[in-house]
Amino acid sequence: MDVQYLVVHCSDTPNDREVSAAEIHSWHKNNGWDGIGYHAVIRRDGKLEGGRPSYWPGAHVRGHNSKSLGVCLVGRDQFTEDQMLMLSQVLAAWERRYPNAEVVGHRDLDSRKTCPNFDVRAWWKG
């Protein structure tokens, strides 16, 4: 895959609710997709769970799935310090593999979305 974007998402579930990659997998299957659309999920406690393998295009951002990897933070608009720490580790690892890829939020590629409800570009630069 020619990865141009590393896309951050949220699960858009209540901030106090724990959600597993397996649950998201079943939701996305119910959407009629081939299972979980993200490549990685970061749980409220900062634990990383795998989604699709990175050689398999995701189903997470309309129009850009063939050239992006997606990581999902569990929650809606308040993420834990452990999650943000793990997010920076995941993105740093992906950047090493795809040095030309840009770190963005879902909403930066789809103006109809607010996901993940913070300015990912500004956060990543800072």
Ligand SMILES: [Zn+2]
């Ligand atoms: Zn999203």
